[in-house]
Amino acid sequence: MTARVNGEVSFWYGDIGGTPGYRPSLEGDVQCDIAIVGAGYTGLWTAYYLMKSDPSLRIVILEKEFAGFGASGRNGGWLSGEMGWSRERYAERSGRQSVIDLQRAMWATVDEVIDVCDREGINADIVKGGSLQVATTASQAVRVREYMEHEADWGVSAPDLVFLDQAETKARVEVADAHCSSFTPHAARIQPAKLVQGLARIVEGLGARICERTTVLEINPHQVVTDRGVVKADYVIRATEGFTAGIKGHRREWLPMNSAMIATEPLSAEQWANIGWNGYETLGDAAHGYMYAQRTRDGRIAIGGRGLPYRFGSATDINGQTQERTIEMLEEILVRMFPVLSGTRIDHAWCGVLGVPRDWCATVGLDPSTGIGWAGGYVGMGVATSNLAARTLRGLILAQNGSTDEFEEVGLPWVNRRVRRWEPEPFRWLGVHGLYTMFRSADRSERRRGAAQTSRSAQIAARIAGRD
Ligand SMILES: Cc1cc2nc3c(=O)[nH]c(=O)nc-3n(C[C@H](O)[C@H](O)[C@H](O)COP(=O)(O)OP(=O)(O)OC[C@H]3O[C@@H](n4cnc5c(N)ncnc54)[C@H](O)[C@@H]3O)c2cc1C
Structure with a gap:
């Protein structure tokens, strides 16, 4: 073994x-x-x-x-044209049209990267299968619909973003607790x-x-x-x-935000027949502490999530080593989404940091x-x-x-954008840990209650963090 x-x-x-x-x-x-x-x-x-x-x-x-x-x-490995930042914030300083331009430029960037790789002979296992954001609770389903309405306000609708009901979602990927999903074709899976x-x-x-x-x-x-x-x-x-x-x-x-991942052993043909995922979409959910995943070239699932969000004093990991608790948390998500993977071996775990402005x-x-x-x-x-x-x-x-x-x-509206700095320690550490504790507990309570409403604590946390 x-x-x-x-x-x-x-x-x-x-x-x-x-x-x-x-x-x-x-x-x-x-x-x-x-x-x-x-x-x-x-x-x-x-x-x-x-x-x-x-x-x-x-x-x-x-x-x-x-x-x-x-x-x-x-x-x-999500080569994604999604605009995950606040359009409203960019628009405040640069106007609505520049934000629409940024969205279009992001979509075009997915193809630009693929074209350069083709031209320059970089084989990065790229498959442009789009991206699926699956709601795995009733409150996530509400958020997926709200997200689609918000996008529509910015002119983003079919075919750039489409709603899939439960049956359509499961026809793509058999996520056990899927309620519905949103799908965009503007994304590809890569080997980073x-x-x-x-x-x-x-x-x-x-x-x-x-x-x-x-x-x-x-x-x-x-x-x-x-x-x-x-x-x-x-x-x-x-x-x-x-x-x-x-x-x-x-x-x-x-802020050096931590994100962690695990990769399973290669799955059997039978397991894949059960799961589907033949379109190689990048796969995420709509939880507050969301997960992201891809089907790899050699038939594994690589799945990531927040884990420990931030190390005191903006420290970074050593060579990508992550905590056991984080690995267990990611395994739990994996098996909840794909019960057929219970007992599947995890071959690799790691983490890294990404940059978050205030x-x-x-x-x-x-x-x-x-x-x-x-x-x-x-x-x-x-x-x-x-x-x-x-x-x-x-x-x-x-x-x-x-x-x-x-x-x-x-x-583009991001040019020469200056924002205030993060709070000094220990406020930075307390704030980020408090935020993610609230998000995790909101995800748990939404799952437990089965209610369609987004937990109030998560709404407050997002507002305090300046993420909303
Ligand atoms: C686990 C994880 C999963 C992610 N998943 C996705 C995803 O699926 N899709 C997506 O779009 N984004 C994802 N991201 C974010 C994305 O990977 C990063 O935003 C992107 O790679 C940043 O690229 P970069 O070149 O700016 O920074 P980095 O790739 O971090 O490169 C910075 C480089 O600077 C070097 N460096 C640091 N300090 C110094 C110094 N003092 N002197 C010299 N060199 C220095 C570092 O060694 C490093 O090589 C993820 C991030 C993580 C950590």
């Missing part, structure tokens, strides 16, 4: 033979045009589009571990580590330099201080998402006076978003550099 792995970055690396070897570190001081901090999707896509637009650019990417060590090598490793290879081939085991200590105007030397650059891009709190001066900017809205920006740019705060939806964010950064940088090319992404 195979022993369960906990950590080792993620299952996705186990799937490709383990974590990669290291590229050389930075050796001494260098000068370049653009320095990028962090070699996840954001940093690598930014380098990719900049090099494609101007191959003469000298780009240096500084990475404290290896390319794809962070969330980009650990996520649930294959995407990030492929991107790193392509970006290097285009001429960017990736320096691994090089920790950035400080980001200053036109300058990055690392443990291996100083990099001077016209532009410095911060692409560290969930790790941003570790950089001097940024501790309270984006207003829960993603942001991209560039300060022309300091040359410092950033992108992130995707709140768990960074797989597709990082690509659109990178194209936005390209537009902002090249416009400063005097390019005559027009990049419509620079008009």
Whole structure:
């Protein structure tokens, strides 16, 4: 019997033979045009589009571990065009049309990533099967309907978003306690580590330099201080998402929210016949502490959820190792949804961090006076978003550099959005833990009571958190 792995970055690396070897570190001081901090999707896509637009650019990417060590090598593999942030908040400052533009750009981004992978020869096990949000309680069913009404107010309706009743839902995936679901075709399943490793290879081939085991200590105007030397650059891009709190001066900017996953053993043909899921949709629910899942290339289910939401002082995990209690919680969800999987072996468990701004809205920006740019705060939806964010950064940088090319992404409502910082400790820890305790208890009580109403405590919690 195979022993369960906990950590080792993620299952996705186990799937490709383990974590990669290291590229050389930075050796001494260098000068370049653009320095990028962090070699996840954001940093690598930014380098990719900049090099494609101007191959003469000298780009240096500084990475404290290896390319794809962070969330980009650990996520649930939802390449999703969903806009999970508050449309109303963006509209307050930028108007309704710019929010509609952002939604359309997000949908198009799913195809953009798929097209680039095809063109560049990146095999990331991509299947564009759409995404299913299943209601597994009566109150979740009400929320699915409310969600659809809210989307309709923003012009999102069939075929971009459709309602499926219980029978239609179960015809796709046999979720035991399904009431109904919403379905969008704008999503694909991917193998995250294959995407990030492929991107790193392509970006290097285009001429960017990736320096691994090089920790950035400080980001200053036109300058990055690392443990291996100083990099001077016209532009410095911060692409560290969930790790941003570790950089001097940024501790309270984006909260490193934890998310954890487990991967089952490969399921038998009989189990799959029972479950269905032949469309490879990405699968989530409408719980307050929601779950997300995918059917993998080799016939496993990889399923994730919040677990321990946040570590005191914005600390991050070590190599993706997660808590036993979180693994048990994810197993419980798995078996509740698919009772046929009772007793199924869990082969791998892991976790990672994603970036959450205080207003829960993603942001991209560039300060022309300091040359410092950033992108992130995707709140768990960074797989597709990082690509659109990178194209936005390209537009902002090249416009400063005097390019005559027009990049419509620079008009998106997330550009140069500044929000207030998170509270200092211990309030940050108390607030986030309180929030998720309330969400978990609301999910339990909604399941127990079977009532159609969203629990009041969850409504209050979302409002206090600024998530609503
Ligand atoms: C478990 C989990 C599941 C998720 N599931 C999904 C999903 O299904 N769909 C979705 O859209 N999103 C999902 N997300 C979110 C998504 O993965 C992230 O938003 C996205 O990968 C962020 O990419 P990034 O490049 O900005 O950051 P990262 O991939 O985290 O990259 C940041 C890089 O910066 C490096 N770094 C950090 N500090 C320093 C430093 N001081 N010096 C140098 N380098 C540094 C890190 O080592 C890391 O490689 C998930 C996240 C997690 C953790």
